[in-house]
Amino acid sequence: MQRALYGPDGFFVRERPARHFRTSVHASPLYAKAVAGLLLRVDAALGRPDVLDFTDMGAGGGELAAAVLAALPAEAGARVRVHAVERAPRPPGLDPRVRWTARLPRGLRGLLFANEWLDNVPLDVAALSPAGRLHYVEVHAATGAERLGAPLSEQDAAWVARWWPLSGPDARAEIGASRDLAWAQAVAALDAGVAVAVDYAHTGAARPPEGTLTGYRGGRQVAPVPDGGCDLTAHVAVDALPGTVRTQRAALHALGVNGARPPLALASTDPAGYVRGLAAASAAAELTARGGLGDFAWLATPVTPTCAALLPPGP
Numbered sequence: 572m573q574r575a576l577y578g579p580d581g582f583f584v585r586e587r588p589a590r591h592f593r594t595s596v597h598a599s600p601l602y603a604k605a606v607a608g609l610l611l612r613v614d615a616a617l618g619r620p621d622v623l624d625f626t627d628m629g630a631g632g633g634e635l636a637a638a639v640l641a642a643l644p645a646e647a648g649a650r651v652r653v654h655a656v657e658r659a660p661r662p663p664g665l666d667p668r669v670r671w672t673a674r675l676p677r678g679l680r681g682l683l684f685a686n687e688w689l690d691n692v693p694l695d696v697a698a699l700s701p702a703g704r705l706h707y708v709e710v711h712a713a714t715g716a717e718r719l720g721a722p723l724s725e726q727d728a729a730w731v732a733r734w735w736p737l738s739g740p741d742a743r744a745e746i747g748a749s750r751d752l753a754w755a756q757a758v759a760a761l762d763a764g765v766a767v768a769v770d771y772a773h774t775g776a777a778r779p780p781e782g783t784l785t786g787y788r789g790g791r792q793v794a795p796v797p798d799g800g801c802d803l804t805a806h807v808a809v810d811a812l813p814g815t816v817r818t819q820r821a822a823l824h825a826l827g828v829n830g831a832r833p834p835l836a837l838a839s840t841d842p843a844g845y846v847r848g849l850a851a852a853s854a855a856a857e858l859t860a861r862g863g864l865g866d867f868a869w870l871a872t873p874v875t876p877t878c879a880a881l882l883p884p885g886p
């Protein structure tokens with residue numbers, strides 16, 4: 572999975588995610604405006620430092636980084652440093668104020684935002700042998716054919732026992748220890764502020780028995796063959812990560828994205844404004860819809876105590 576996604580000819584090294592799947596970033600400019608609003612809340616909680624960092628983890632084509640920068644008021648925009656962390660080359664035409672880097676900077680003060688990044692952090696899969704022992708699932712890089720490999724390491728077996736215990740011949744666990752480590756390293760890059768991860772997720776009360784690992788290519792779901800030709804993604808065991816979790820619906824509502832339709836009277840006094848309001852309401856409804864984007868998990872891990880309550884908990 573590591574080689575297929577991030578190797579020399581890996582999927583995310585040579586492909587732009589927007590060509591293959593659509594995220595909240597691509598759904599509406601309202602999403603970037605909401606993230607910019609969260610950044611301003613972090614700024615206030617930190618006492619408006621001389622330098623404010625916004626870090627976009629897994630930046631893709633830099634769409635979120637550029638849109639957040641554009642949405643900031645002039646005073647904050649003059650103090651902000653925007654870091655787009657991505658393995659692929661810098662896209663042409665990106666705002667020159669966006670710093671493009673393959674390595675996560677250190678000593679950050681502000682908001683680190685990871686939109687659909689953790690689901691692409693490579694992981695191992697575990698399954699039970701006929702004897703009831705935990706083994707790694709090995710997969711052929713070209714065909715996707717699977718077989719049981721070596722027994723799990725003590726560390727991975729402990730993670731499965733704690734977070735995803737298995738029972739039954741077809742059950743499998745997606746071992747989230749690599750995501751736990753990746754998130755810990757991301758949070759450690761902050762000297763002050765908060766790290767937020769937004770992703771497909773599940774908790775111990777509702778682990779999918781056969782896992783979630785799948786592939787995407789050209790807007791279609793495909794078999795997760797690790798040949799470098801498709802995205803490989805698995806939902807995040809978010810309860811194994813430190814922080815507070817709420818749904819995207821609750822988070823965006825707290826940031827002012829609520830999908831409320833404009834008053835009908837506006838149609839006669841400001842028809843163009845009414846149409847814009849309807850469009851915004853439709854976009855907000857998609858971003859917060861139950862059964863869709865609104866069910867994504869927002870994990871907030873604060874580094875600074877004053878950043879702990881920037882988003883109230885909610886369903």
